[in-house]
Amino acid sequence: MIIINFSHPLTDDQLQAIERAGGESIQRVIAAPAHFHEDEPYLDQIRDLVRHVGLSSHQWQTEPILINPPAYAPIAVSLQTYLHGLAGGFLPVIRLRPVLDSPVRRYEFAEILDLQGLYRDSGREARREEASDGR
Numbered sequence: 001m002i003i004i005n006f007s008h009p010l011t012d013d014q015l016q017a018i019e020r021a022g023g024e025s026i027q028r029v030i031a032a033p034a035h036f037h038e039d040e041p042y043l044d045q046i047r048d049l050v051r052h053v054g055l056s057s058h059q060w061q062t063e064p065i066l067i068n069p070p071a072y073a074p075i076a077v078s079l080q081t082y083l084h085g086l087a088g089g090f091l092p093v094i095r096l097r098p099v100l101d102s103p104v105r106r107y108e109f110a111e112i113l114d115l116q117g118l119y120r121d122s123g124r125e126a127r128r129e130e131a132s133d134g135r
Contacts, residue, residue: 001066002026002030002063002065003026003030003067004066005029005031005032005068006032006070006079007071008033010029010068014107014108017109018112030055034070034072036072043078046079050079050082060083060086061086065092066112067091067093069094092112092115093113094112095111095113096110
């Protein structure tokens with residue numbers, strides 16, 4: 001699998017945990033830190049950021065890709081929406097969490113979020129259930 005890291009560098013421990021959770025080896029990690037200028041439109045900056053990643057349209061649609069999203073929510077949701085259009089669906093996202101009781105702020109791998117298969121489809125199912133209940 002390919003990890004596209006739009007955030008802080010991932011540690012060896014985090015990468016090993018991601019491999020275990022993903023069930024396959026990491027082919028490469030592409031570093032593409034998302035540092036945006038607040039006085040410029042996000043769309044242009046997202047296009048530049050995605051071009052920097054260097055994957056073809058075919059690769060976005062066919063390769064096993066995991067996203068480590070930017071920490072700033074407006075950039076993360078804008079980027080994920082743009083990538084949805086490029087890849088034809090939501091790409092899975094790496095979720096990190098703070099290590100509890102650590103005197104130094106550290107993060108560990110928590111899970112892979114299957115945005116397309118789990119979250120989007122669950123939302124669609126909830127919508128259908130509401131419609132059938134007459135709400």
